[in-house]
Amino acid sequence: MTPLIQSFVAHFGEMGSRWGINRTVGQIYALIFVSPRPLCADEIADALSYSRSNVSMGLKELQSWRLVKLRHIAGDRREYFEAPSDAWEIFRTLAEERRRREMEPTLSMLRSALLEVPTNDEDRVAQERMRGMHELIEMMSNWFDDIQRLDAQTLARLMRMGARVQKLLELTGQLKSGSKE
Amino acid sequence: MTPLIQSFVAHFGEMGSRWGINRTVGQIYALIFVSPRPLCADEIADALSYSRSNVSMGLKELQSWRLVKLRHIAGDRREYFEAPSDAWEIFRTLAEERRRREMEPTLSMLRSALLEVPTNDEDRVAQERMRGMHELIEMMSNWFDDIQRLDAQTLARLMRMGARVQKLLELTGQLKSGSKE
């Protein structure tokens, strides 16, 4: 590993642990991401000085997040791993997977909590707060879903617009006032 | 704690660990969030059966995330803690703090990596990928910053629009074609 790659990999190892992801997994992904060609498990274990089995676990985790693609090379039985070279695509996958793992369980917990009939003031207030949270998370979840379908270019345009989108909304609000939104 | 609140608190304890946040901190915040009035450390320790010192640590962490507000009650020396009752506000704080803790260090690492002059093909490719990632993260970081300034209502409108925003962009793209955007 060159020093450039080494520092990139190290950074993602540390960052990883601020997420749910562990150091090994972060480093493996960083390495695959910057590699010009797919890597096999042994190469990864070698480069990072981790045991073969640890790398195997890490790759399985990355697969469960759908962040790596498998490749096969003719005449070679080993599996090779590759990341999308487009950071947008990675981000999209990550967002979708987080929605599924973090938002959905919370939404279903909140939904069932909101079905309960509160029998005291404490529960009444609690439910009120939960309702607000449910509303927010549901909205964001749907929004993620919509965003998912935009192509990178449109999304980039939307982001570059930033706060100016507000102006646009005000404008269309006027144009469409009276219609369904 | 009522069963309703208990299940909410338990859920956030478990969810917390999928984030960087630990179980205790997640539970403390959940409890504060649904409480109709500010709580003091002893009440929290009591409700969750954690040691007073553990709760103290947890509250400190929540303060470092700026997720709790301190309140004082006349004639009572203890500090009371409260969460914004508006989930939007919480989300905004969280997003800002994550940007600061996760995006900024990564951006600065990437920036310095991109300043290096690559001396071989491996580094050249790696830098190319890093450039893509830098572009994406920087764009998102700026966008978060912009979003920050929108009021909840506008943001909600934007989200409810979802993918339809694409149509809007196409429209304005036509209107403005030739101008600076």
Next chain:
DNA sequence: ATGAATTTTCAGTAATTACTGAAACTTTGA
């Protein structure tokens, strides 16, 4: 200043999570 009420720190311990090496399993070519 004194001391009671409260909060924080910290060293030690418990619990959890990460990692390894060996063994089991799978796949494929001869």
Next chain:
DNA sequence: TCAAAGTTTCAGTAATTACTGAAAATTCAT
């Protein structure tokens, strides 16, 4: 069907992180 190449599982151990209780520090009324 066998054996070689490759991958996964898993029990045990290492490393990390969470938690506690006791002691120290802080705050504030007198």
